[in-house]
Amino acid sequence: MSTELKGRTALVTGASSGIGADFARELAARGCNLILVARRAEVLESLARELRAGGIKVVVMPADLSADDHRERLAQQVESAGLQVDVLVNNAGFGVFGNFADTDWSRLDQMLQLDVVALTHLTRLFVPAMVRRGFGRILQVGSTGAFQPSPGYASYAAAKSYVLNFGIALNYELKGSGVSCTVLNPGVTATEFFSVAGQNWTWYQRSTAMQPRVVAGIGVRAMVSRKPSVVAGLLNQMMAFTTRLSPRPMTAAIVHELMKN
Numbered sequence: 001m002s003t004e005l006k007g008r009t010a011l012v013t014g015a016s017s018g019i020g021a022d023f024a025r026e027l028a029a030r031g032c033n034l035i036l037v038a039r040r041a042e043v044l045e046s047l048a049r050e051l052r053a054g055g056i057k058v059v060v061m062p063a064d065l066s067a068d069d070h071r072e073r074l075a076q077q078v079e080s081a082g083l084q085v086d087v088l089v090n091n092a093g094f095g096v097f098g099n100f101a102d103t104d105w106s107r108l109d110q111m112l113q114l115d116v117v118a119l120t121h122l123t124r125l126f127v128p129a130m131v132r133r134g135f136g137r138i139l140q141v142g143s144t145g146a147f148q149p150s151p152g153y154a155s156y157a158a159a160k161s162y163v164l165n166f167g168i169a170l171n172y173e174l175k176g177s178g179v180s181c182t183v184l185n186p187g188v189t190a191t192e193f194f195s196v197a198g199q200n201w202t203w204y205q206r207s208t209a210m211q212p213r214v215v216a217g218i219g220v221r222a223m224v225s226r227k228p229s230v231v232a233g234l235l236n237q238m239m240a241f242t243t244r245l246s247p248r249p250m251t252a253a254i255v256h257e258l259m260k261n
């Protein structure tokens, strides 16, 4: 296992559940100190207690990242605490399931603020100092939904296409700076995602779901290897590949079928 993260500080968003909590555990196991961010402060505190037992420093900074002022305040809190972010894991995110025409605008707005704007804003807040110091690792959490139009998750999947293209382009711009950006694209993962999105699992989701611990491990390894992007799991890799070869209206129809209960 690479030791490049030992003693570094990682900020993990959405660390209160699912893949984010397992990113925190994976980074802690590599000797990384942590700044844990999400809205549920008590859950973060409980994870922090668990991880401090391993001898690393863990700070909890609760924030609602869909709000612009919370993101600015988070960056100020990090600075006031005398911390520097060496590793940024932009994991916080959620989806809204349903026909676009029937979805609530305020929920969609919150989703786009979190999945697109917050991810971009936090990257912009922390990347300049990483470049100045000549070291930084950024992990953006996308989705296999990024690779095709996804009826039922039309706006969410399109937001993840943004994450994928933004992350790969940024990684290119950062070449030679000592800073890299990796996009992790998970497929179906057994977390709170589906209850938050308002979707009952389909047969496809039940039969393909991966465990968040496995997905987080794949993401951290790809980040340490400075890969521009990675798809979690062989089946998801095959689907992301075949999608590229198929006409988009056809993949939209296939995704629609896979999302049926």
Ligand SMILES: NC(=O)c1ccc[n+]([C@@H]2O[C@H](COP(=O)([O-])OP(=O)(O)OC[C@H]3O[C@@H](n4cnc5c(N)ncnc54)[C@H](OP(=O)(O)O)[C@@H]3O)[C@@H](O)[C@H]2O)c1
Pocket: 013, 014, 015, 016, 017, 018, 019, 020, 037, 038, 039, 040, 041, 063, 064, 065, 066, 091, 092, 093, 094, 095, 114, 141, 142, 143, 144, 185, 186, 187, 188, 189, 190, 191, 192, 193, 194, 196, 212
């Ligand atoms: N599970 C899947 O099948 C799947 C597939 C592809 C991609 N992903 C992506 O993986 C990432 C992690 O999702 P997950 O599956 O682990 O789902 P999850 O268990 O629901 O975790 C989502 C995390 O985001 C945090 N969060 C939500 N709204 C927030 C806000 N306004 N401000 C700050 N934090 C917020 C939540 O914490 P609080 O509620 O405490 O704020 C929670 O820690 C997301 O970007 C998701 O789009 C998931």
